[in-house]
Amino acid sequence: MREEESKSRKRQKPDEAIAAAQTNGRPTWSGTISFGLVSIPVNLFPATRDSRIALRTLGPEGEPLKRDFYAPDTGHDLEEAETVRGFETDGKVVTVTEEELERLAPEKSRDINLRVFVARSEISPMYFERAYILTPADKSGKAYRLLAEIMEYSQRVGIATFVMRGKEYLVAILARGGILRAETMRFSDEVRSPSDLDAAFEAVAVARPSTLITLPDGMLLANRTRIVEFTKRSQLPALFPDREFAEAGGLMAYGPSLAANFRGAATYVDKILKGTKPADLPVEQPTKFELVINLKTARALGLTIPQSVLLRADQLIE
Numbered sequence: 001m002r003e004e005e006s007k008s009r010k011r012q013k014p015d016e017a018i019a020a021a022q023t024n025g026r027p028t029w030s031g032t033i034s035f036g037l038v039s040i041p042v043n044l045f046p047a048t049r050d051s052r053i054a055l056r057t058l059g060p061e062g063e064p065l066k067r068d069f070y071a072p073d074t075g076h077d078l079e080e081a082e083t084v085r086g087f088e089t090d091g092k093v094v095t096v097t098e099e100e101l102e103r104l105a106p107e108k109s110r111d112i113n114l115r116v117f118v119a120r121s122e123i124s125p126m127y128f129e130r131a132y133i134l135t136p137a138d139k140s141g142k143a144y145r146l147l148a149e150i151m152e153y154s155q156r157v158g159i160a161t162f163v164m165r166g167k168e169y170l171v172a173i174l175a176r177g178g179i180l181r182a183e184t185m186r187f188s189d190e191v192r193s194p195s196d197l198d199a200a201f202e203a204v205a206v207a208r209p210s211t212l213i214t215l216p217d218g219m220l221l222a223n224r225t226r227i228v229e230f231t232k233r234s235q236l237p238a239l240f241p242d243r244e245f246a247e248a249g250g251l252m253a254y255g256p257s258l259a260a261n262f263r264g265a266a267t268y269v270d271k272i273l274k275g276t277k278p279a280d281l282p283v284e285q286p287t288k289f290e291l292v293i294n295l296k297t298a299r300a301l302g303l304t305i306p307q308s309v310l311l312r313a314d315q316l317i318e
Contacts, residue, residue: 029164030137031110033147033173033180039111040147041138044164044182047131049279106168112182114158114173123157123172126218127185134173134180144180151175194223201230212238214245216255224248237301246292246317251301256286290314 027043034040059065069078086095136144151158151174158173170185204212212231214220220227221242228249231238240246241255264284272278294317298305310316 027135028132029162031112031162033112033114033134033158035114035147035158038143038147040136040143041140042112042134042144042180043137045133045135047133047181105166106163108166109163112160112162112171112173114160116159117154117156118159120155120157120174123185126191128172129184129186132182132184134182145178148175148178148180151180152178192219194219194226197223197226204230204236205234209236212236214238214240216241221245224250232297232300235301237303243290243292243315246294246315249294249297251294251297251303253290253292255289257288257290260288261286292317 027045029044030042031044032039032041057065067080069080069083070076071078084095084097085101086093088094134144159170160173161168161170163169170187172183172185174181174183214227221244224240224242224245225248228238228245230236231251232249237251238245240250240253242258243253243255244258246253268281271281291313292315293305293310293313295305296318
């Protein structure tokens with residue numbers, strides 16, 4: 001009984017969470033959430049704290065430096081006022097004027113208009129970009145709590161676009177524990193999909209490298225069978241970052257143990273649930289790395305793995 005009481009004291013109430021968010025200073029954005037004929041004034045606060053220290057490039061004695069602009073094609077030194085902005089397309093540089101940029105800027109708005117509601121399970125976490133907390137403003141607490149309660153009960157997420165600091169964002173509005181949370185999201189063309197692999201395969205086929213090395217990536221891991229089959233068809237030795245690639249028929253995998261990482265994450269969750277502040281937990285690097293070699297694939301590629309490498313392997317797949 002005492003343990004349950006202790007847990008309930010540690011669990012933050014909605015009003016306490018809202019007050020904690022508002023202690024972060026001025027809101028990042030203020031406006032209204034609207035759906036149908038209802039508009040609820042809200043303030044937007046970052047849900048995370050940025051503990052990074054901004055470093056500057058200085059002289060050897062700590063003196064501040066000035067940036068100079070130089071055009072190597074013409075040999076001219078330029079002042080910042082003489083520079084323009086532009087982009088490159090099809091090998092040509094196109095300059096853009098300030099007037100053109102202003103016309104392209106999204107129309108200013110102070111409204112998050114929830115026009116679409118979807119189930120939480122329909123949104124992949126890879127679309128989420130940055131988390132914010134929405135707090136009620138201008139005595140809108142009652143309407144705010146009613147919306148949060150309805151959304152949490154129905155397990156629905158509101159999708160909208162809004163403009164913040166001159167940029168248009170896609171945003172998902174979620175509710176949990178009586179609190180409305182906003183997650184800015186990536187647009188669909190910003191997220192890589194399995195269809196992008198075809199272009200990557202074509203590029204590799206044209207380049208004809210002697211070996212292939214892939215970096216850790218969730219999308220690649222999910223499509224490991226396609227990637228491994230491509231390396232087999234291309235007779236291309238490949239080194240992968242996760243043992244699952246070697247188990248799927250890839251030649252070799254070397255990287256941190258995902259199982260060990262998940263066990264380490266579980267200990268973090270346990271400490272946080274017992275009251276430890278996340279900011280007080282140290283950042284840990286992986287300590288267990290695995291080398292997995294698929295000998296069957298090596299034979300198919302006509303490769304002989306040195307005995308010294310075989311002895312270092314954590315697992316040999318026959």
